[in-house]
Amino acid sequence: AQTVTQSQPEMSVQEAETVTLSCTYDTSESDYYLFWYKQPPSRQMILVIRQEAYKQQNATENRFSVNFQKAAKSFSLKISDSQLGDAAMYFCAYTENGANSKLTFGKGITLSVRP
Amino acid sequence: DSGVTQTPKHLITATGQRVTLRCSPRSGDLSVYWYQQSLDQGLQFLIQYYNGEERAKGNILERFSAQQFPDLHSELNLSSLELGDSALYFCASSVKGQHNEKLFFGSGTQLSVL
Numbered sequence: 001a002q003t004v005t006q007s008q009p010e011m012s013v014q015e016a017e018t019v020t021l022s023c024t025y026d027t028s029e030s031d032y033y034l035f036w037y038k039q040p041p042s043r044q045m046i047l048v049i050r051q052e053a054y055k056q057q058n059a060t061e062n063r064f065s066v067n068f069q070k071a072a073k074s075f076s077l078k079i080s081d082s083q084l085g086d087a088a089m090y091f092c093a094y095t096e097n098g099a100n101s102k103l104t105f106g107k108g109i110t111l112s113v114r115p
Numbered sequence: 116d117s118g119v120t121q122t123p124k125h126l127i128t129a130t131g132q133r134v135t136l137r138c139s140p141r142s143g144d145l146s147v148y149w150y151q152q153s154l155d156q157g158l159q160f161l162i163q164y165y166n167g168e169e170r171a172k173g174n175i176l177e178r179f180s181a182q183q184f185p186d187l188h189s190e191l192n193l194s195s196l197e198l199g200d201s202a203l204y205f206c207a208s209s210v211k212g213q214h215n216e217k218l219f220f221g222s223g224t225q226l227s228v229l
Contacts, residue, residue: 033215042222043203043222043223044117044220044221044222044223045205045207045218045220046117046220047217047218050217052215091158095214095215097215101171101213101214101215102160102163102171102173102214103148103160103214103218104160105157105158105159106157107157108157108158
């Protein structure tokens with residue numbers, strides 16, 4: 001079974017600084033997708049960024065970028081110029097490309113932003 | 116606001132009872148997904164519907180059932196409730212019903228079983 005591991009339960013960053021959140025996954029598939037979702041105190045899950053495994057280029061969305069290392073099965077999220085509104089739980093997630101696929105989430109990491 | 120509406124936001128009930136959670140997807144989305152978030156199990160996929168038909172099943176207990184109605188809203192029924200069923204239940208929706216799409220999540224229903 002596919003697994004997603006987020007080994008750091010908590011991280012903290014100073015406002016305006018850069019922070020990197022780690023994620024590793026285990027799969028024998030070659031065609032899959034990886035995601036980072038944000039869950040602020042309002043509880044609503046929000047998609048931050050999405051990466052297709054067959055694309056070499058790392059995905060970027062404004063201040064958010066990923067470092068996708070396919071061979072190492074690593075998918076880290078970099079948040080640049082951290083803002084107070086970035087404080088939330090962040091979940092790494094994985095799914096395959098197929099009819100019976102499902103989204104598998106990691107345990108999440110709590111990010112706090114210090115003013 | 117994601118456009119996905121879940122009711123109620125909070126639900127407190129007793130063991131052995133039955134409850135129904137309701138979800139209205141985003142306008143235009145044909146697929147609805149149900150997820151359970153608990154401290155010990157994390158976020159787990161329960162079940163997915165696409166245009167009224169069950170499409171995928173995850174770790175859903177036999178005591179739980181769901182359906183999607185012709186107007187595309189969905190209901191998750193939880194019966195013979197146990198203390199361990201206390202969790203945050205999310206509904207999400209998407210256009211094509213593929214898990215590799217962007218999913219739009221509701222704010223969840225917090226269920227407390229006492």
